[in-house]
Amino acid sequence: MEAKCSECDAQINVPDDAVSGEIVTCPDCGLNYEVVKGEDGVSLKPAESMSEDWGE
Amino acid sequence: MATTLTLLYDRIRWDEKELLKSARSKGIDVKEVDVKNVIFNLNESRTSEVYGEVVLQRCISHTRGTYASACLESKGLRVLNKASVSEVCGNKLWTTLMLIQAGVPTPKTAITFTPESALKAAEEIGYPVVLKPLVGSWGRMVVALRDKEEAEAVIELRSQLNGPLNQIFYVQEKVKRPPRDIRCIVIGERLVAAVYRVAAAGEWRTNVARGGTTEPCPISKELEEIALKAAEAVGGGVLGVDMMESPNGLLVHEVNSTVEFRGAQSASSVSIADAIIDYALELIRR
Numbered sequence: 001m002e003a004k005c006s007e008c009d010a011q012i013n014v015p016d017d018a019v020s021g022e023i024v025t026c027p028d029c030g031l032n033y034e035v036v037k038g039e040d041g042v043s044l045k046p047a048e049s050m051s052e053d054w055g056e
Numbered sequence: 057m058a059t060t061l062t063l064l065y066d067r068i069r070w071d072e073k074e075l076l077k078s079a080r081s082k083g084i085d086v087k088e089v090d091v092k093n094v095i096f097n098l099n100e101s102r103t104s105e106v107y108g109e110v111v112l113q114r115c116i117s118h119t120r121g122t123y124a125s126a127c128l129e130s131k132g133l134r135v136l137n138k139a140s141v142s143e144v145c146g147n148k149l150w151t152t153l154m155l156i157q158a159g160v161p162t163p164k165t166a167i168t169f170t171p172e173s174a175l176k177a178a179e180e181i182g183y184p185v186v187l188k189p190l191v192g193s194w195g196r197m198v199v200a201l202r203d204k205e206e207a208e209a210v211i212e213l214r215s216q217l218n219g220p221l222n223q224i225f226y227v228q229e230k231v232k233r234p235p236r237d238i239r240c241i242v243i244g245e246r247l248v249a250a251v252y253r254v255a256a257a258g259e260w261r262t263n264v265a266r267g268g269t270t271e272p273c274p275i276s277k278e279l280e281e282i283a284l285k286a287a288e289a290v291g292g293g294v295l296g297v298d299m300m301e302s303p304n305g306l307l308v309h310e311v312n313s314t315v316e317f318r319g320a321q322s323a324s325s326v327s328i329a330d331a332i333i334d335y336a337l338e339l340i341r342r
Contacts, residue, residue, distance in 0.1 A: 021068035029317040
């Protein structure tokens with residue numbers, strides 16, 4: 001699936017095997033999006049930015 | 057009927073994808089639940105969602121993961137790892153206290169509640185020392201202090217930060233070790249993999265998130281014993297036990313609860329995802 005970056009309008013390629021919660025990045029501006037797979041198909045929403053308590 | 061398992065997440069990383077792949081290849085019915093969309097009604101005895109037989113808590117946010125685990129456990133659900141384990145592993149003081157109580161060798165460490173006492177503690181331990189935040193990840197705000205001058209500057213800066221936890225100073229000896237540490241993946245009562253994490257050029261911290269690379273590490277009897285003891289000390293489950301090779305033997309400096317295993321997997325012949333899923337299955341059968 002292809003989507004457009006809301007920031008810079010570039011094409012973002014979402015792999016067919018992408019799962020909900022996975023992150024895709026705009027190849028032009030580097031903005032991160034979270035993949036959302038629902039009944040209406042696949043969509044992208046801006047990913048959360050890194051928080052202090054992330055990771056191990 | 058197929059075994060059911062929930063993967064509780066807030067972001068799907070490589071590690072979570074491997075877990076999903078592994079579980080599905082074993083015929084497990086996996087439900088993916090995004091914690092960001094969950095509402096826990098605490099007064100109700102059951103959750104509105106059906107979570108299956110085990111919940112694998114894999115949130116990237118330590119706080120979310122711990123609190124969500126507590127809510128799920130209150131409804132009688134089995135969560136891997138338990139909230140109490142996440143709580144201990146997410147705080148360096150709790151971890152160190154548990155390790156010491158269990159007789160696990162750990163670096164010399166002091167806790168102080170003022171910058172002045174932190175400086176005294178550093179003097180007592182002897183430079184160089186390491187100043188670590190009580191709560192933190194990926195090696196952030198972990199600072200090596202070579203002498204009094206550096207310590208005064210950094211401790212003063214730390215004391216200016218907001219938040220009560222920033223006013224507690226965890227001061228640790230800087231262990232004389234090779235430019236690497238050892239990451240042990242402990243699953244249940246088994247040490248599944250051990251890898252060296254080699255610090256990137258120009259970096260003393262060995263975190264893979266800081267560019268550290270991994271190499272296979274032979275599993276000695278001493279390594280296995282200490283890793284299992286450390287895992288048990290914090291409450292057990294699926295854990296990443298980190299050790300340093302000091303001149304006096306192995307020292308455990310950290311235990312990680314939501315273990316990131318991509319780096320360890322690249323230097324290990326055992327499938328860590330498979331081992332985690334097998335352990336979840338074993339828990340269901342127990």
